[in-house]
Amino acid sequence: MIYDADMWIGHWPFRALPYHSATDLLRQMDAHGIEKGLVGSLHGLFYKDSHEANRELAKELGRRRDRLVPCAVLNPTYYGWEEDLKQCHEEFGMPVLRLVPDYHGYSLADHVAAEITEAAHGLKMRVALFGRIVDPRGRHPLDPGREADGAAIAAFLRKFPSASFLMLNFADSPERRRWDEPACHFDIVRFVGGGGRRLQTLIAEYGADRLLFGSALLMRYAKPTLMALEMCDLSRQERERILWRNLAALVAGMG
């Protein structure tokens, strides 16, 4: 069983992706033995009213909810996000809110970031933060995405000492050591270097309980992340925690 914390469908405006739809994603998941995944809409990063992308996502995933779990993408600077967030949770059954400040024109230091996070926690939703969406070295000049600032992330997390965040697409960095509190859960998609050694080191440092499998499908190839995990020396229990148990526990009863 593999439960993927980091998946997207939709189009990316700055590069032609080969696959876009829920059907495409399911084919990719089948090819890699991924049973289930948290899925967000890439359109939600770019629509003025990102909630329209949540509606589209909920409709597209439709009857595939057993495998594709929709995640909300909302802009806390946009009018009416409070009602939209409720609809995401109550009507669309979304267990996770993904925040993308670079793409929505605010920073994590802004009060709106804390407000929407508190609101999500109030609804018993998890909040996901991103180290980056794409590699900024090749970004389009109009792409506002950057590598997340470790100090800003750490300052934001300190406001929620008892919450668990999903930390997706983060890279190894000295700042990571500051994220010990609260109990953040990192996906492993960017820890595949060094012939599996980086991931092994991460597991030794954080423990298998803090890590999640994430592939960044349909943006990236999934095979390298799977291979890196295979190359690690892990017990069956540790492997299962990373592959699905940790994420299943994090979102249990939240959608």
Next chain:
Amino acid sequence: MRIDCHNHCSGVRGRWPSVEDVVAGMGKLGIGRTCCSFPITRGDAGPDDVREANDDILGCMQRFPDAILGQCFVNPGYARHAQDEITRCVVDGGMSGVKLYHQYRIDEPVQFPIVERCIELGIPVLMHAGHPTTPDSMPGQPRLSSGEHFVQVAGRYPEAMLICAHIGGGGDWEWQLKALREAPNVFLDTSGSVIDQGMIERCVRDLGAERLLFGTDMNLVRGVGKLLDARVTERQREKVLGLNFSKLLRRRRI
């Protein structure tokens, strides 16, 4: 056999990845041979430093003769020394090719004697490359070679075996592909940390599998994984993973 055309190692821990780790990773990933160099990426890259770097690689080759194929790093700005290093490391030391970094762009005249020597010896030239999309995206590399620079030098030397490094090394890989379509004698290595979905398929579509060379550039798992994941034919995959580079190595004249 899988042959990695672009990697780095050192016999001294704390520099590039240790040769022991590289060889261990190769074993896990079914990589038979790996071309390793020790480019000097900062500062002057003067003769003493270059010689020491190449000595390190020669030592790695001696320790793992079946696994490590050396690449001779030279700084073309020190023209006489660069030629002497090629003699010492390639002709006498058995290294498989030349590695150039961003001390100069590939199309600058200072590179021409190096390219001509490699043509004479029948060996490939692996050139560090990339196309930053914004001024801040890849700072500190004002003489980074982009696809269009390869087009210029490939036209001047159609018989050269030029390898444009790491399509996944950061920067705009789509730009690189469009430019390299104009230089049919330039090869492209697939290394780098970028594993964008569809990248390998686009390389095959735009350049043909015959022009692609498997590489890792210290990203062993990503390097192998993206090739295994790509929707290409098994024959195309075999070509990229080793057959193409084997052909290049057979063109050696010494």
